[in-house]
Structure formats: C-alpha cells, structure tokens
Amino acid sequence: MKSQDIRKAYLQFFESKNHLIVPSAPIVLKDDPTLMFNNSGMAQFKEFFLGNGTPKSPRIADTQKCLRVSGKHNDLEDVGFDTYHHTMFEMLGNWSFGDYFKKEALAWAWEFLTEVLKLDKDRLYVSVFEGNPAENVPFDQEAFDIWKQYVSEDRIILGNKKDNFWEMGDQGPCGPCSEIHIDLRTDAERAAVSGRSLVNADHPQVVEIWNNVFMEFNRKADGSLEKLPAQHVDTGMGFERLCMAMQGVTSNYDTDVFTPLIHKVESITGLKYTSNEIKSISEEQNKINIAIRVIVDHVRAVAFAIADGQLPSNTGAGYVIRRILRRAIRYGFTFLNQKEAFIHQLVAVLADQMGEFFPEIRAQHNLVTNVIKEEEASFLRTLEQGLQLLDKVVAETQGTEVKGEKVFELYDTFGFPKDLTALILKEKGFTYQEAEFEAELAKQKARSRAASEVTTEDWKVLIEGNVETFVGYDQTENEVKITRIRKVDSKKDGLLYQIVLDATPFYPEGGGQVGDKGTLVSANEVIEIIDTKKENNLILHFAKSLPENVNAVFVAKVNTKLRTATSKNHSATHLMHLALRTILGTHVEQKGSLVNPNYLRFDFSHFAKVTDDEIRQVEDFVNARIAEQLALVEYRNLPIQEAMAKGAMALFGEKYGDTVRMIEFGESRELCGGIHVKNTADIWHFKIVSEGAVAAGIRRVEAITGTAVADFFAQQEAALAQIKETLKNPQDALKAVVSLQDENAKLKKQIEQLLKDKAKNLKGELAAQLQTVNGVRFLATQVDLDANGAKDLAYELGQNQTDIFLVLATLTDDKPMLTCYISKELVDSKGLNAGQVVRELGKYIQGGGGGQPFFATAGGKLAAGIPEALQKAITFIQ
Incomplete structure (x- = not known):
C-alpha cells in the first residue's frame, strides 16, 4: 500500500466516525511563544485542552507536519544513525475535545489497524499506564479492561511514567497513554525472542506506531497535577513507521516516503544506498548510508x-533550520564527497511526492530551491575557511595532539562537527583532546541554558469562567477587570508579571505588528504595560509590577501615540505589497514583516535587486493611494472562501480559521488581524529608506511614514546645507561634487604612477641588498610603499628568478603589513610556504593572514613589531 493511500485511508476512516478533517497547521509556530515549531499533533489544539477556546468540532482528525529538534523532544542527533528517528515527520491524529474517551479511541485504533489496514494481530502489543501513587494517578484499569476485549493479557504491557504518561513539556496538558507497538521481525526471530520483551527497548523492528493519550490533567509549575475541565483524547500515529509496517520493510527509509529522495541522491552522487534489509555491510558503506539518511530526512524539514515562511537565519527558529541544513551539507561534504551545492535538487522530488496533500511545497518550490541552494553555497565557503583555519591549527600544534579547545572553536565558529575534524586530523597524522572538547561543549550548553532559563508560575485565577475578549479595533481605552495573573522570571527579561483582562483594548503582537503599550489606571495607582502578546488564545499584558489591589476596576489605556504611528506603518505595508506586485510582478509574496512605531520592514520573494527606478515607482504608487484618501473598509468574521473570492491575499505559513478579517484600501485586500488607519490620508507620506537581499530570492525593504518622513527630509536638508557650506556654497552643489570627484580621480592616478616609479627605482636598490643564505637569495626589509606597491615590487624582483625569498614590510596609516614572495622552484625544492611564513611572522605585529605557497600577506596592528618580524624571517632558510 503506497504512502499516499495510507494517509487517505486514515482520514477517510475517521471522517466516517464523524470527525472533521482539518489541514495541517504550519510547521513553524507564530502564535505560541512557548514553542518554536509544531512538535506534536496536539500543539495547534493546546488552547482547546486548556479551555481557552472552542474547536470547530468536538471530533477532529488530521495529519500534522511536526519538527523535533530542540527542547524536551529532541531527536536531531539520532537522525541518520538509526532507521526510525526523524526531524520532520507526519503525525496522523484523531482528537476528541470533551466528547468520546477511552472506549471509542482504543476500539477505533484497533479497527483501523487490523480491519482497514489488515495488519497481523499476532504482531501487535499494547501498553497501559501502571499508575503513579506518588502523584495519586491510579493504574489505568479502564484501558486494561478495554484491551482485554481485543488481545490476550500476555500482549498487554504495563508502562511506567516515562513510557506511558505523555507530557508535552514541563507544564501543560498531560495524561496517561496507551500505545500500540508492532513487531516486524522475521518469524524465526520472533520465535527465538518474545516481542513483549523488546517493547520500548529501542529495537529498530519493534516500534510504537500509535499512541492514545487521555488528556485528563494539567501539569502545574510546582510539578503537581490538577484535573482539566474536561476529558480529551489526543492520539498520534507515526506516519513513516506505519508505512514501514504496511510496506513490509524494516526501515522507514526503505518506504516510498523516502526512496524517491534516496534515488535522487544516488543519481547525483554516483553512490549507492544499501537497504536496511542487507545485514552485512562495510564500515565505508555504513557511513554512506548514514549520510544519505541524514540528507533525505533533513531536506524535508528545511x-x-x-515553505511555511521560516527562512534560515542566525537566531531563533531560523537558526534551528540553518543548523539542520548545515548538518546535511556536512554529511554530504564529508562522506559523499560533494564539494558543490546539490541538496536543493531534492526539492523538486519532494514537491512532486507531497504536493498533492501539502500544496505549499509545490507553490513555494522555486523559492525553497533557491534559498537552500544559496545556503549550501554559503556554508561550503565557510567550510573552506574552516579547513584553512584547521591547517593553521595543525601548523601551530606542538606534537601530534590538537587542543580540544581549538576543535571546539572550529565547531562553534564554522559548524565543524568533531567527527569531521577528527577525520581530517587523522589523515594528517593527528588526534585531538576529546575530553577538553566535551568540557568546552558542556560550558556552552550551560551558558545557553542559563541565558534562556524561564520560570513560569501557575495562573492565579481571579474571576472564574470569564471569557476574555479583545475590543481594540474599536476602542483604545476601556474599563476592565483582571481575570488572572502569573509571575514569569527569566535571565533575559528579569521578573515580569503577565496580566489577563476581561475586555482588553491592547493589541497583542502578531502578524508582524508589535504589541501595544500603555497603562492600567485605577483610583489609586497606575501600572505600566510594557508589552502585549498572545499565548494559547489568551492576551497577556506584561508589567514590571502588580497592582496593590488586583480586584479593583481599572481603565486600560493604550499608548495612542505609539499605536497611531504603528497603524500608519501597517497600512502602508499593505499598500506597498500591492505596489510591489503591480510593478515587479505577481510572483512577489510576503515572506516576513515587522511593523512598529518607528518604521516598517517587509521581506518578499523576488530574484533581482529592486532598481532605483522601481523603488521610485513603488513610492509613487503608495503615495498616490495616500493622496486618493482611500477609506478603510473592514470585514470582520468573513467566511474565508468569500474573502478569497473578493481577491484577498492569504500568506503561506499562516493559519487561518473558517472566518477571517479582511482589510481593504481600494484594490488592496489582505487577510489581517492588525491595527490600521481609518483613511490612507492619515499615513501622510511614504518613503523607502533601504532595500537589500536577505536570502536567495528574498529581498527586504525598510520604509517610514508620517512624522518619520518629515524628520528624514529635515535631516537630508540639513546634510545638504552642510555639504554646500563645506564646498564654499557653490550655486550648483551637484556640479561641484562631480568636479571634486574628477579631480580626486586624477590625483589618484598620479599617485599610483608615482608609486610605480618609486617601486621601479627601489628594485635596483633592493636587488643589490640580496644576500645568499643556504643557496637562497634572501632579503627582509621595510619599504616606503603601500601594500599594492610592495606586491608589485616583490613580483618585479622575483621575475625570471628561481631562488628568491623576500619579506617586505610596509606601514600605511599606522597599519603594518608583511608581504612574502618565494620563487615557485624554492616552494617545490625546499618545502617553503609563504602562507605559513606570514602566519608566523604576523604574530610579531599582532595580526595574521595567508595566501598561496609562493605569495602571501599578513596585516596587523602593532607597528613596533616590524623590526622583530623582519629579523625572524631569516630563520625559515637558516
């Protein structure tokens, strides 16, 4: 049974059980600050389990794209080495929100596996929670009794808290679970060793395929459990493992989920992947297998x-994506001998394979391919730099053991894994101090944990059963009561309090727009709100202190000056988006944005620099709409299909409900939850201040509106006045600047010619100073030239010579430079290396450098070190 058919069969089965089939949420989470990525099927439904929202249906089924590479659920380092761990995987799930419970969930799981998929019942084992008296959670007798209707008791296994009590994190919804495991070993293997003994023992062919979680509890900050308002079912079935069971193979990578990608890697590299069915393989083949598994797994995640909107970057979720991709590149570089970018070629296979069910990968195919290709090329350049640094480390090492600290520096700065460094060192006859490396790694992890450490207390609920609402589209000031509070302490932000209000006018950060700031005012005190965010459908107001009387009636006041400036930038963003699509083409799509009171930032798909003329056209387009005084037309709770029929722009990577809010200014129509001006005239004026590349195929524009534009023009006018004053107030300032540039260019040419003449004159003087040392004509001296002049002089002296060794020092603007030239014949016959020479001599001028074996340079910052550097030069030939 093909993977696509398995997925369809699952969803059709639960649709027949009155479940609403919903699409996968984006893999990158944008409205939950506690998670970077969807790491489980239940992540998008957290608010329903916590009672902070109402689902579309009490029964839901889906397949969710998941990513586990950080936090509690971190499988990254296992990926590739075994046949069943993945970074991205699909989780087939069925959900009950206060509807059915254990009886139905377990019965349907058994029915689907054994009657629809017709898996062999004799290969299946089930587990139930054995109980935990310490937390007053009893043995799951109900699940045990249900399972006895389907399997013999010897196939029911009691599991402890680690295996059979599911928790998403340190806090949050949780509960006992009942797993289904399958034994995929041969009949002979099963006869020799019972599958029961291998359940939850990390055996590659005895694996969990379905987990039925019974969400009954909420884990509080102090570690205790409290009952949730209702009982829920959260089930998850590993799609890749299920495919393995259905397709009669013993590895996820031997299923048709991965084989098309593997075949593509084979065709690119000329290397073959050996199926897991073959037990006896060489060490070399095993390394190839691991590398291919890493690559085909990681390309899916990246x-x-x-496609869901997360570009690789140096921080946050973007850093995680970059790290995953770089791990794949390293394995291709090291074990598949791929020195050029190639992983991007797999995206076409992925789009063809999964595009029917996940249309975003097909729609974003070109963008994804180009971003990965550019990231590959960039990191391969970084690898080359790292290899040069490793050569330097080896050259400076006394003996044959490199310090672990140096190996960690390569790992930390260039992303060199220790196994890659060890491999290169081994080829050179070196080892490294592994214990020291691990100590440095442990220090880094401790620093990282300390920096991100957050302690969150439980909510203190002041008003039970309250439904918190947002009234900020219509009001900036509102009478409110506090419904709940909690304390959050982090290394980054210090001690803060999160406050929830019954009817808040504060807009929470979202859709690129920053959260509102303002105050809570009562009869006796004023509390400053420094930020507003949203988490699990709750709007959180951040404050550095709590009111003395939390039960008082307050007036919530938004800082209207900041909000007004922000709304101008947000509305201008919509107009600019339309302008870019009109002027550059409809291929332009938003890929990220930031809207705050000071400026707007907009990332979009486009494969060329936006020219100055195009920028002017975009500005003119937006300012024309401002001049038209277009009124805001706002549609609230509009059915999404109706919004799309009206021409609304929807963004990939965003999660939309059945009803949406649409913002319209003339022809600009976008789905948006943000704050906007009432009329485009309120924006006053729009000005682009910068444009540049963010990644392959992604451009970034920054722009300003309103008073920021007035300030910008005032600064430009002041700068022009200063320029005129400096130029003695000419009538035509531009003409005066052009004349000055022409004069400067002529003077530069004259200086260059004078320096060349000076170098030629020096050639005769220095040739006479050459001395013979051990059959080498040697000279180390300081010359009154710039670095380019020294280079020309060195080549002049070395021309048609076979035994020259030169070290020339120069000093320009108090910056010393060493230039080394060695005849190529000496490089070959005596093993001399100019790069090594300047690296050693560069230490005396507190600098360094490199180059080719016959020519290299080193810059530094200690001019006083030149004499000693020149004095030491002779040691290389003595």
Whole structure:
C-alpha cells in the first residue's frame, strides 16, 4: 500500500466516525511563544485542552507536519544513525475535545489497524499506564479492561511514567497513554525472542506506531497535577513507521516516503544506498548510508519550514533550520564527497511526492530551491575557511595532539562537527583532546541554558469562567477587570508579571505588528504595560509590577501615540505589497514583516535587486493611494472562501480559521488581524529608506511614514546645507561634487604612477641588498610603499628568478603589513610556504593572514613589531 493511500485511508476512516478533517497547521509556530515549531499533533489544539477556546468540532482528525529538534523532544542527533528517528515527520491524529474517551479511541485504533489496514494481530502489543501513587494517578484499569476485549493479557504491557504518561513539556496538558507497538521481525526471530520483551527497548523492528493519550490533567509549575475541565483524547500515529509496517520493510527509509529522495541522491552522487534489509555491510558503506539518511530526512524539514515562511537565519527558529541544513551539507561534504551545492535538487522530488496533500511545497518550490541552494553555497565557503583555519591549527600544534579547545572553536565558529575534524586530523597524522572538547561543549550548553532559563508560575485565577475578549479595533481605552495573573522570571527579561483582562483594548503582537503599550489606571495607582502578546488564545499584558489591589476596576489605556504611528506603518505595508506586485510582478509574496512605531520592514520573494527606478515607482504608487484618501473598509468574521473570492491575499505559513478579517484600501485586500488607519490620508507620506537581499530570492525593504518622513527630509536638508557650506556654497552643489570627484580621480592616478616609479627605482636598490643564505637569495626589509606597491615590487624582483625569498614590510596609516614572495622552484625544492611564513611572522605585529605557497600577506596592528618580524624571517632558510 503506497504512502499516499495510507494517509487517505486514515482520514477517510475517521471522517466516517464523524470527525472533521482539518489541514495541517504550519510547521513553524507564530502564535505560541512557548514553542518554536509544531512538535506534536496536539500543539495547534493546546488552547482547546486548556479551555481557552472552542474547536470547530468536538471530533477532529488530521495529519500534522511536526519538527523535533530542540527542547524536551529532541531527536536531531539520532537522525541518520538509526532507521526510525526523524526531524520532520507526519503525525496522523484523531482528537476528541470533551466528547468520546477511552472506549471509542482504543476500539477505533484497533479497527483501523487490523480491519482497514489488515495488519497481523499476532504482531501487535499494547501498553497501559501502571499508575503513579506518588502523584495519586491510579493504574489505568479502564484501558486494561478495554484491551482485554481485543488481545490476550500476555500482549498487554504495563508502562511506567516515562513510557506511558505523555507530557508535552514541563507544564501543560498531560495524561496517561496507551500505545500500540508492532513487531516486524522475521518469524524465526520472533520465535527465538518474545516481542513483549523488546517493547520500548529501542529495537529498530519493534516500534510504537500509535499512541492514545487521555488528556485528563494539567501539569502545574510546582510539578503537581490538577484535573482539566474536561476529558480529551489526543492520539498520534507515526506516519513513516506505519508505512514501514504496511510496506513490509524494516526501515522507514526503505518506504516510498523516502526512496524517491534516496534515488535522487544516488543519481547525483554516483553512490549507492544499501537497504536496511542487507545485514552485512562495510564500515565505508555504513557511513554512506548514514549520510544519505541524514540528507533525505533533513531536506524535508528545511523545505517545509521555508515553505511555511521560516527562512534560515542566525537566531531563533531560523537558526534551528540553518543548523539542520548545515548538518546535511556536512554529511554530504564529508562522506559523499560533494564539494558543490546539490541538496536543493531534492526539492523538486519532494514537491512532486507531497504536493498533492501539502500544496505549499509545490507553490513555494522555486523559492525553497533557491534559498537552500544559496545556503549550501554559503556554508561550503565557510567550510573552506574552516579547513584553512584547521591547517593553521595543525601548523601551530606542538606534537601530534590538537587542543580540544581549538576543535571546539572550529565547531562553534564554522559548524565543524568533531567527527569531521577528527577525520581530517587523522589523515594528517593527528588526534585531538576529546575530553577538553566535551568540557568546552558542556560550558556552552550551560551558558545557553542559563541565558534562556524561564520560570513560569501557575495562573492565579481571579474571576472564574470569564471569557476574555479583545475590543481594540474599536476602542483604545476601556474599563476592565483582571481575570488572572502569573509571575514569569527569566535571565533575559528579569521578573515580569503577565496580566489577563476581561475586555482588553491592547493589541497583542502578531502578524508582524508589535504589541501595544500603555497603562492600567485605577483610583489609586497606575501600572505600566510594557508589552502585549498572545499565548494559547489568551492576551497577556506584561508589567514590571502588580497592582496593590488586583480586584479593583481599572481603565486600560493604550499608548495612542505609539499605536497611531504603528497603524500608519501597517497600512502602508499593505499598500506597498500591492505596489510591489503591480510593478515587479505577481510572483512577489510576503515572506516576513515587522511593523512598529518607528518604521516598517517587509521581506518578499523576488530574484533581482529592486532598481532605483522601481523603488521610485513603488513610492509613487503608495503615495498616490495616500493622496486618493482611500477609506478603510473592514470585514470582520468573513467566511474565508468569500474573502478569497473578493481577491484577498492569504500568506503561506499562516493559519487561518473558517472566518477571517479582511482589510481593504481600494484594490488592496489582505487577510489581517492588525491595527490600521481609518483613511490612507492619515499615513501622510511614504518613503523607502533601504532595500537589500536577505536570502536567495528574498529581498527586504525598510520604509517610514508620517512624522518619520518629515524628520528624514529635515535631516537630508540639513546634510545638504552642510555639504554646500563645506564646498564654499557653490550655486550648483551637484556640479561641484562631480568636479571634486574628477579631480580626486586624477590625483589618484598620479599617485599610483608615482608609486610605480618609486617601486621601479627601489628594485635596483633592493636587488643589490640580496644576500645568499643556504643557496637562497634572501632579503627582509621595510619599504616606503603601500601594500599594492610592495606586491608589485616583490613580483618585479622575483621575475625570471628561481631562488628568491623576500619579506617586505610596509606601514600605511599606522597599519603594518608583511608581504612574502618565494620563487615557485624554492616552494617545490625546499618545502617553503609563504602562507605559513606570514602566519608566523604576523604574530610579531599582532595580526595574521595567508595566501598561496609562493605569495602571501599578513596585516596587523602593532607597528613596533616590524623590526622583530623582519629579523625572524631569516630563520625559515637558516
């Protein structure tokens, strides 16, 4: 049974059980600050389990793209080495929100596996929670009794808290679970060793395929459990493992989920992947297998993250995506001998394979391919730099053991894994101090944990059963009561309080727009709100202190000056988006944005620099709409299909409900939850201040509106006045600047010619100073030239010579430079290396450098070190 058919069969089965089939949420989470990525099927439904929202249906089924590479659920380092761990995977899930419970969930799981898929019942084992008296959670007798209707008791296994009590994190919804495991070993293997003994023992062919979680509890900050308002079912079935069971193979990578990608890697590299069915393989083949598994797994995670709007970067979720991709590149570089970018070629296979069910990968195919290709090329350049640094480390090492600290520096700065460094060192006859490396790694992890450490207390609920609402589209000031509070302490932000209000006018950060700031005012005190965010459908107001009387009636006041400036930038963003699509083409799509009171930032798909003329056209387009005084037309709770029929722009990577809010200014129509001006005239004026590349195929524009534009023009006018004053107030300032540039260019040419003449004159003087040392004509001296002049002089002296060794020092603007030239014949016959020479001599001028074996340079910052550097030069030939 093909993977696509298995997925369809699952969803059709639960649709027949009155479940609403919903699409996968984006793999990158944008409205839950506690998670970077969807790491489980239940992540998008957290608010329903916590009672902070109402689902579309009490019964839901889906397949969710998941990513586990950080936090509690971190499988990254296992990926590739075994046949069943993945970074991205699909989780087939069926959900009950206060509807059915254990009886139905377990019965349907058994029915689907054994009657629809017709898996062999004799290969299946089930587990139930054995109980935990310490937390007053009893043995799951109900699940045990249900399972006895379907399997013999010897196939029911009691599991402890680690295996059979599911928790998403340190806090939050949780509960006992009942797993289904399958034994995929041969009949002979099963006869020799019972599958029961291998359940939850990390055996590659005895694996969990379905987990039925019974959400009954909420884990509080102090570790205790409290009952949830209702009982829920959260089930998850590993799609890749299920395919393995259905397709009669013993590895996820031997299923048709991965084989098309593997075949593509084979065709690119000329290397073959050996199926897991073959037990006896060489060490070399095993390394190839691991590398191919890493690559085909990682490209899925990276491609879908980019398609959902997360570009690789140096921080946050973007850093995680970059780290995954770089791990794949390293394995290709080291074990598949791929020195050029190639992983991007797999995206076409992925789009063809999964595009029917996940249309975002097909729609974003070109963008994903180009971003990955550019990331590959960039990191391969970084690898080359790292290899040069490793050569330097080896050259400076006394003996044959490199310090672990140096190996960690390569790992930390260039992303060199220790196994890659060890491999290169081994080829050179070196080892490294592994214990020291691990100590440095442990220090880094401790620093990282300390920096991100957050302690969150439980909510203190002041008003039970309250439904918190947002009234900020219509009001900036509102009488409110506090419904709940909690304390959050982090290394980054210090001690803060999160406050929830019954009817808040504060807009929470979202859709690129920053959260509102303002105050809570009562009869006796004023509390400053420094930020507003949203988490699990609750709007959180951040304050550095709590009111003395939390039960008082307050007036919530939004800082209207900041909000007004922000709304101008947000509305201008919509107009600019339309302008870019009109002027550059409809291929332009938003890929990220930031809207705050000071400026707007907009990332979009486009494969060329936006020219100055195009920028002017965009500005003119937006300012024309401002001049038209277009009124805001706002549609609230509009059915999404109706919004799309009206021409609304929807963004990939965003999660939309059945009803949406649409913002319209003339022809600009976008789905948006943000704050906007009432009329485009309120924006006053629009000005682009910068444009540049963010990644392959992604451009970034920054722009300003309103008073920021007035300030910008005032600064430009002041700068022009200063320029005129400096130029003695000419009538035509531009003409005066052009004349000055022409004069400067002529003087530069004259200086260059004088320096060349000076170098020629020096050639005769220095040739006479050459001395013979051990059959080498040697000279180390300081010359009154710039670095380019020294280079020309060195080549002049070395021309048609076979035994020259030169070290020339120069000093320009108090910056010393060493230039080394060695005849190529000496490089070959005596093993001399100019790069090594300047690296050693560069230490005396507190600098360094490199180059080719016959020519290299080193810059530094200690001019006083030149004499000693020149004095030491002779040691290389003595």
